[in-house]
Structure formats: structure tokens, C-alpha cells
Amino acid sequence: xxxxxxxxxxxxxxxxxxxxxxxxxxxxxxxxxxxxxxxxxxxxxxxxxxxxxxxxxxxxxxxxxxxxxxxxxxxxxxxxxxxxxxxxxxxxxxxxxxxxxxxxxxxxxxxxxxxxxxxxxxxxxxxxxxxxxxxxxxxxxxxxxxxxxxxxxxxxxxxxxxxxxxxxxxxxxxxxxxxxxxxxxxxxxxxxxxxxxxxxxxxxxxxxx
Amino acid sequence: xxxxxxxxxxxxxxxxxxxxxxxxxxxxxxxxxxxxxxxxxxxxxxxxxxxxxxxxxxxxxxxxxxxxxxxxxxxxxxxxxxxxxxxxxxxxxxxxxxxxxxxxxxxxxxxxxxxxxxxxxxxxxxxxxxxxxxxxxxxxxxxxxxxxxxxxxxxxxxxxxxxxxxxxxxxxxxxxxxxxxxxxxxxxxxxxxxxxxxxxxxxxxxxxx
Amino acid sequence: xxxxxxxxxxxxxxxxxxxxxxxxxxxxxxxxxxxxxxxxxxxxxxxxxxxxxxxxxxxxxxxxxxxxxxxxxxxxxxxxxxxxxxxxxxxxxxxxxxxxxxxxxxxxxxxxxxxxxxxxxxxxxxxxxxxxxxxxxxxxxxxxxxxxxxxxxxxxxxxxxxxxxxxxxxxxxxxxxxxxxxxxxxxxxxxxxxxxxxxxxxxxxxxxx
Amino acid sequence: xxxxxxxxxxxxxxxxxxxxxxxxxxxxxxxxxxxxxxxxxxxxxxxxxxxxxxxxxxxxxxxxxxxxxxxxxxxxxxxxxxxxxxxxxxxxxxxxxxxxxxxxxxxxxxxxxxxxxxxxxxxxxxxxxxxxxxxxxxxxxxxxxxxxxxxxxxxxxxxxxxxxxxxxxxxxxxxxxxxxxxxxxxxxxxxxxxxxxxxxxxxxxxxxx
Numbered sequence: 001x002x003x004x005x006x007x008x009x010x011x012x013x014x015x016x017x018x019x020x021x022x023x024x025x026x027x028x029x030x031x032x033x034x035x036x037x038x039x040x041x042x043x044x045x046x047x048x049x050x051x052x053x054x055x056x057x058x059x060x061x062x063x064x065x066x067x068x069x070x071x072x073x074x075x076x077x078x079x080x081x082x083x084x085x086x087x088x089x090x091x092x093x094x095x096x097x098x099x100x101x102x103x104x105x106x107x108x109x110x111x112x113x114x115x116x117x118x119x120x121x122x123x124x125x126x127x128x129x130x131x132x133x134x135x136x137x138x139x140x141x142x143x144x145x146x147x148x149x150x151x152x153x154x155x156x157x158x159x160x161x162x163x164x165x166x167x168x169x170x171x172x173x174x175x176x177x178x179x180x181x182x183x184x185x186x187x188x189x190x191x192x193x194x195x196x197x198x199x200x201x202x203x204x205x206x207x208x209x
Numbered sequence: 210x211x212x213x214x215x216x217x218x219x220x221x222x223x224x225x226x227x228x229x230x231x232x233x234x235x236x237x238x239x240x241x242x243x244x245x246x247x248x249x250x251x252x253x254x255x256x257x258x259x260x261x262x263x264x265x266x267x268x269x270x271x272x273x274x275x276x277x278x279x280x281x282x283x284x285x286x287x288x289x290x291x292x293x294x295x296x297x298x299x300x301x302x303x304x305x306x307x308x309x310x311x312x313x314x315x316x317x318x319x320x321x322x323x324x325x326x327x328x329x330x331x332x333x334x335x336x337x338x339x340x341x342x343x344x345x346x347x348x349x350x351x352x353x354x355x356x357x358x359x360x361x362x363x364x365x366x367x368x369x370x371x372x373x374x375x376x377x378x379x380x381x382x383x384x385x386x387x388x389x390x391x392x393x394x395x396x397x398x399x400x401x402x403x404x405x406x407x408x409x410x411x412x413x414x415x416x417x418x
Numbered sequence: 419x420x421x422x423x424x425x426x427x428x429x430x431x432x433x434x435x436x437x438x439x440x441x442x443x444x445x446x447x448x449x450x451x452x453x454x455x456x457x458x459x460x461x462x463x464x465x466x467x468x469x470x471x472x473x474x475x476x477x478x479x480x481x482x483x484x485x486x487x488x489x490x491x492x493x494x495x496x497x498x499x500x501x502x503x504x505x506x507x508x509x510x511x512x513x514x515x516x517x518x519x520x521x522x523x524x525x526x527x528x529x530x531x532x533x534x535x536x537x538x539x540x541x542x543x544x545x546x547x548x549x550x551x552x553x554x555x556x557x558x559x560x561x562x563x564x565x566x567x568x569x570x571x572x573x574x575x576x577x578x579x580x581x582x583x584x585x586x587x588x589x590x591x592x593x594x595x596x597x598x599x600x601x602x603x604x605x606x607x608x609x610x611x612x613x614x615x616x617x618x619x620x621x622x623x624x625x626x627x
Numbered sequence: 628x629x630x631x632x633x634x635x636x637x638x639x640x641x642x643x644x645x646x647x648x649x650x651x652x653x654x655x656x657x658x659x660x661x662x663x664x665x666x667x668x669x670x671x672x673x674x675x676x677x678x679x680x681x682x683x684x685x686x687x688x689x690x691x692x693x694x695x696x697x698x699x700x701x702x703x704x705x706x707x708x709x710x711x712x713x714x715x716x717x718x719x720x721x722x723x724x725x726x727x728x729x730x731x732x733x734x735x736x737x738x739x740x741x742x743x744x745x746x747x748x749x750x751x752x753x754x755x756x757x758x759x760x761x762x763x764x765x766x767x768x769x770x771x772x773x774x775x776x777x778x779x780x781x782x783x784x785x786x787x788x789x790x791x792x793x794x795x796x797x798x799x800x801x802x803x804x805x806x807x808x809x810x811x812x813x814x815x816x817x818x819x820x821x822x823x824x825x826x827x828x829x830x831x832x833x834x835x836x
Contacts, residue, residue, distance in 0.1 A: 609815060
């Protein structure tokens with residue numbers, strides 16, 4: 001239907017998170033219609049970001065580096081006032097941001113890079129499980145000045161895939177002998193008992209306070 | 210549009226929970242088309258229920274009484290194996306059922322009869338707050354053989370209206386000197402960090418285990 | 419979970435259109451809590467309707483009969499100012515009402531009683547196809563004073579089931595030699611080209627005016 | 628919350644159609660994590676498209692030009708087998724594609740560039756109404772070899788905004804003395820009488836066939 005050059009870009013936009021083919025086509029038309037100035041601002045902003053972004057060598061969270069620096073750790077991992085005995089494992093970068101917004105957590109993070117839906121080797125190898133274990137065993141090798149983590153918090157979504165991932169992580173991390181916790185279950189704000197599943201409601205009852 | 214007799218019944222069905230005018234009209238046509246036998250089965254079932262139903266004199270939960278009995282308490286309140294030091298306050302009967310289904314609660318209940326959206330006297334008077342206080346103060350007056358409740362659990366929905374009601378109840382019940390708890394907050398099964406509000410996520414973090 | 423008398427009524431309410439088990443349970447609790455007066459008003463309204471309702475002997479639309487009458491035709495079929503050369507076939511009573519509301523149709527109706535999803539004999543026999551043919555062939559046998567219908571409008575939903583039913587009806591009615599039409603396709607108010615399927619958009623183009 | 632360089636790009640992505648701030652943030656993280664090869668493929672595809680795309684001087688639809696050509700018309704406007712007496716006015720490029728997919732239209736197009744929600748001058752001036760009138764009056768000035776259009780089809784969405792735009796266009800184009808039509812209304816595939824508004828149902832009745 002589309003000329004190859006347009007189709008190519010639609011295909012590439014379709015790989016963006018949450019974007020389907022219809023939306024990808026609208027993106028292409030949006031780009032085509034952008035003024036020269038707006039188009040160049042976008043292009044420069046994209047290339048600029050890629051040039052200046054670094055991935056934290058400890059937690060894998062991306063950060064914008066100062067121009068002339070050799071820094072390898074993100075601002076959170078560098079921050080001397082963060083509690084370096086707590087490590088919170090999240091699926092992806094935006095989950096880290098969600099937790100930061102609560103201002104109730106002051107430890108470090110580790111971005112796992114996804115969840116597994118099965119225990120297939122190929123699925124599991126996509127996650128940074130080896131990297132996680134290395135960092136828990138020897139944080140100082142990665143620039144974190146702590147003797148040992150006291151608690152690993154698995155802040156993984158309580159979805160089917162997330163649960164499978166948490167279970168797998170627990171088994172893998174257990175030999176390290178560190179306390180492992182998961183986020184508490186319960187009714188979310190705005191939730192209703194009538195529509196809550198039994199496990200959520202059981203957790204809400206047990207976690208009453 | 211409709212003849213008065215039909216419109217009358219549509220109006221009455223529109224008062225049923227979750228039923229709008231369109232659905233009410235479909236109910237009327239459904240009734241009209243029922244076979245004589247099915248119609249009478251429905252009518253008998255309704256009248257039979259009304260004749261045999263009693264409201265528990267302690268918890269206000271309806272129950273079906275044995276035909277020739279003078280019993281005033283529902284099977285839960287009568288059950289000698291239930292823990293009579295715990296009282297769980299719910300908005301409505303179906304919430305009680307949701308909690309029973311979890312099989313994680315073995316105390317007594319009290320059906321409040323709704324929530325308040327404001328602190329207007331007229332709103333508050335619709336709830337069984339006076340009745341709740343009387344039962345907490347003197348459970349034995351209502352047939353419950355307990356010395357005193359050790360904990361009142363406010364199992365009220367964490368919606369805006371429910372929160373207002375919980376706050377009001379806490380203030381009203383505080384002088385009785387009994388421990389008052391609310392259901393735990395957190396991520397429900399299937400929930401995602403990315404879409405959780407900050408309060409829910411904070412609770413999930415604090416309630417980790 | 420529920421005592422048998424309550425469960426029985428939940429089962430019966432679950433057969434109401436659009437009602438699931440959860441809603442059926444809420445209906446039961448609603449009935450239980452109704453005041454004596456409101457309960458009796460509802461019961462009387464239901465029994466009163468059943469006593470006074472008749473099914474039109476021509477179109478099968480229910481109507482409320484005058485108390486002492488022998489009338490067999492509904493007000494639409496009786497109305498001398500309706501156009502008795504047009505017959506509009508609808509699936510169910512509420513579809514008839516939807517068309518009446520437009521005030522753009524002045525012919526007669528026939529309530530088919532449903533749609534078929536397959537061409538299975540058992541499915542088809544549930545519809546009033548035989549009755550429809552009899553009425554088209556000899557309207558005067560059923561109290562309608564017309565020589566012959568000039569057009570049969572199949573006002574069946576353009577859903578998969580409705581389409582199958584329309585196709586079947588067309589084949590069945592064709593031998594009667596009367597013009598058969600279907601509702602026009604096109605974009606509904608509020609619709610968007612971008613989300614329209616190709617057949618709807620084709621119809622909208624062809625039907626431009 | 629974000630460093631300025633990231634925030635800048637989130638702001639720019641938020642201007643993409645259908646993209647909110649949350650999705651824009653996910654796009655940024657997606658870009659950051661792309662491999663060097665994939666990132667450059669995307670960047671090249673974007674710049675390549677911008678370099679090679681032209682906007683048709685008649686219909687304003689973008690097209691990919693042959694590298695060394697001076698062509699100004701898109702393939703549809705150039706196509707000698709298209710019917711040059713029909714002009715179909717659409718809001719946006721993807722609507723043109725939706726109509727092409729039906730394979731039921733063989734005339735020319737004109738991309739209006741949006742809809743108006745009010746009759747405010749500032750709103751109207753964003754649309755290509757002046758350009759439309761010029762092309763209808765003198766198609767040959769814009770490279771279209773036709774004496775005169777016989778019909779202008781307003782293929783504008785039947786939404787509130789679209790209706791206002793159609794009304795305005797009709798008034799503006801009427802003095803040109805050419806037949807103006809709108810897309811037909813009716814029930815879409817899968818639609819149901821019960822949920823159709825009265826105007827849609829009236830159109831469906833009138834457009835029966």
C-alpha cells in the first residue's frame with residue numbers, strides 16, 4: 001500500500017512500545033508535516049540524547065553524563081545519602097521512576113530489563129540475572145561502597161509474568177543468604193472489595209493496620 | 210412511549226442496583242415472555258424468600274430462618290467456632306461474602322449499610338453507626354457471648370466515599386478504646402507499578418514481606 | 419455458599435437479560451432490604467402486568483389490553499393511519515421501539531423473536547419464520563386489512579448472527595415475490611473513517627447524497 | 628524529575644499523535660536502549676524519508692518522489708485512469724488511505740488538513756479551504772487536466788467537529804455551482820439497532836435497499 005521508504009519507517013515505529021501499525025503510520029505523516037525547524041529540533045534532540053546518555057554500570061539505569069566526565073555511576077548510585085544496604089530490583093526504568101516518585105524509598109536500584117513468561121533458557125537469558133548476582137555478591141567491584149546488602153526488594157509487577165520472574169529470582173538469589181522481600185499486596189486506592197480477587201483480599205486482611 | 214402499567218414496572222426495575230432504563234425495559238419484556246410455569250416459579254421464589262428471610266439482630270446480615278424457629282442470629286453469629294473477639298465492619302452484604310470466600314477471616318461481621326460521601330447529618334444517619342456502637346459496647350445484649358472485642362476491622366472500600374466513612378468511624382469509635390484497623394493497601398494481583406498511584410505504591414513498599 | 423432459597427432466586431435472576439451471578443446476588447439483597455410497601459408495590463406491578471398483557475396476534479409485540487376487551491391486535495396493528503403495505507421485521511421488541519422513536523416509519527412490524535447463528539434446524543425453529551410467512555401470505559387472516567405487502571424491510575442488526583438470519587429470511591421469503599430490503603449501511607453519527615471497516619465505508623461512499 | 632535533555636525529548640514525543648507523557652517517556656527509554664545499528668537505521672530512515680518526500684501540489688497528499696525528478700503531483704493525481712470529474716475531500720492523509728482500501732473510489736482527493744470545532748477565523752484558517760476553492764475553480768492551474776469537477780464528496784467524519792466543518796464547506800463551495808455530497812449514514816457492520824442514535828437509524832431506514 002505504501003511506498004517502500006514510508007513502509008520501512010512505519011515498520012520501525014511499530015517496534016516502539018505501545019505503537020501499532022495504524023499509530024506508526026500517523027507518526028510518519030506527523031514527521032512529514034513537521035516544519036523544517038521542528039523536524040530538526042526533534043532530530044537534534046534525539047541524536048543529542050544518544051550522544052550524552054550513559055548506562056549506569058551498577059544499576060543499568062540510563063543517565064545524562066556531564067560532558068567531560070568519566071563517571072560511570074548514575075546520580076542515584078553516586079548519591080552518598082542513599083541507603084546502600086537496600087537494593088530494589090525493578091523490571092524497567094519507568095518502574096524505578098514510579099518508586100522514586102513515592103519518596104518512600106532511599107536505597108539503590110537494579111533494572112532487570114524485563115520479565116520472563118516461561119522458564120525457557122532463551123527468555124531468562126534476556127534478563128540481567130547474572131549481572132544482578134555479580135552486583136549483589138561484590139557491590140564494590142561496581143563502584144558501590146557497601147559491605148553487603150541487607151535486603152533485596154523484588155519490586156516486580158504482580159502479574160502472571162512478574163510472579164514467575166519473582167519466583168525464579170527468589171530461587172536464584174536464595175543461596176546468597178540475603179533477606180528477599182516482595183511488594184505488599186492489598187487493595188489499591190479506589191479499589192472495591194467486591195471486585196478484588198481472593199488472594200488480594202486475603203493479603204489486604206492479613207496486612208491490616 | 211410505554212403504556213402506564215409497563216412504564217410503572219420499568220420505573221421500579223430501574224431502582225434495582227446497576228439497572229438503567231434500557232435494561233429495565235428488557236427485564237419487563239423478559240417477564241412478559243416467560244412461560245406461565247417459569248413466571249410462577251420466579252414469583253414464588255421471590256415471595257418465599259421474603260417470607261423466610263430474617264435480618265440478624267447482631268450483624269444485620271440477612272439469613273434464611275428454619276421455618277418454626279425463634280432464632281434471631283445468623284449462622285455466622287451463632288457459630289460457636291467463630292472468633293468473637295474480632296469484628297469486621299463492611300459496607301454491604303456482598304462485601305461480607307467476598308471476605309468469607311477468602312476463608313482467611315474467622316471473626317464476626319457488622320453490615321454498616323452504605324458509605325457517606327459527606328459529613329452531612331442526613332447522610333450519616335442512613336448508616337447503622339448508632340447500632341454499631343451499641344453492639345461494640347454490649348455485644349451480650351445482642352446475643353453474642355463475648356466479653357469484649359479486641360479489634361474492629363474497618364473493611365471499607367478504599368474509594369473516596371469509603372475513606373471518608375472510615376475516617377468518620379475511627380473518630381466515633383475511638384472513645385471505646387478498642388484497636389481499630391483498616392485493610393492493607395498495596396498492588397492487587399495483576400496490577401502494575403507503572404499505573405499505581407503513589408499512595409498505593411508507598412503502601413506496597415512499606416508492606417513488603 | 420448461599421442457603422438454597424437464596425441460591426434459587428439468584429439462579430432465576432441470572433436468567434434475566436444482561437444479568438450475571440454477581441448482579442443477581444445484588445438483586446436478591448435489594449429485594450430483601452426493600453420496605454414492605456415497596457416490596458408489595460413491585461410484586462403487584464409484576465403480577466398486574468402479567469394479568470393485563472397480551473401478545474399481538476399479528477406482530478407478536480406485547481401490549482396492555484383494556485380490561486374487558488377481546489382485542490387481539492396491538493395499538494400499532496390496529497391504527498388505521500399506519501401504512502399497511504410496509505412490513506418491518508425486527509429481532510426483538512426493543513428494536514421495534516428504537517424504530518418507533520425515529521418517527522420515520524409508519525408501517526407495520528413483525529417481531530421475529532431472535533436471530534440464528536447457524537442454519538441448524540433447532541436454531542431456526544426458535545424463530546417465528548413460519549408465522550412470518552403465514553402473515554405475509556394472508557394478512558387478513560390475522561386481522562390486518564391489506565391486500566398485499568409491497569415491501570418487507572429486514573431491520574435485523576448487521577452483526578454476524580443478524581446477517582446470517584437476513585440471508586436465510588431472504589431465501590425463504592423470495593418465493594413470495596415481494597420486494598425485500600435491508601437497512602442501509604454507513605457511518606453512524608460520531609463514527610470515524612479511520613476506524614470504519616471497508617464494507618461500511620464502501621456502503622457510505624455508495625450511499626452518498 | 629528528568630534531566631533536561633531527557634525532558635526535552637519527552638516533550639517533543641508528547642506532540643506526536645496519540646502520545647501522552649507516560650508513553651513519550653517510554654519512547655525515550657526505548658531509543659536509549661536501541662543497539663547502535665538499530666538506532667542508526669531509525670535515524671537514517673527518518674532523514675531519508677524527509678529528504679525524498681514531496682507534498683502533492685494538487686491534493687496535498689505526501690508521496691515519495693523519484694530521485695531526479697521534477698514531478699509535483701502524487702501518483703494518484705498523475706494516474707491517467709483516475710476519474711478526474713470526482714473530488715473527494717478528506718480531513719487527513721490516513722482517511723485518504725482508508726478510502727483507497729475500499730477500492731470503490733476512483734476519483735481524486737484533497738487533504739483538508741483537519742476539522743474546525745468552531746467558526747472562529749483562527750480555526751478555519753488552519754484548514755486548506757482557500758487552496759480547495761482554487762483547485763476546484765481551476766484544476767488545470769495545478770496540473771490536473773479536467774474541464775470541471777462534476778461532484779465534490781465531503782468524506783468528513785460524522786463527528787460533531789466534522790459536521791461543523793462539512794456545513795461550513797457546503798456554504799463556501801455552494802457558489803461554485805457543483806454538486807456536493809456527503810458520505811451516507813447508517814448502521815456500521817456489527818452495529819445494533821438498540822444502541823444506534825435516532826438520526827443514524829433514520830438514515831439507515833431511508834437508505835434501505
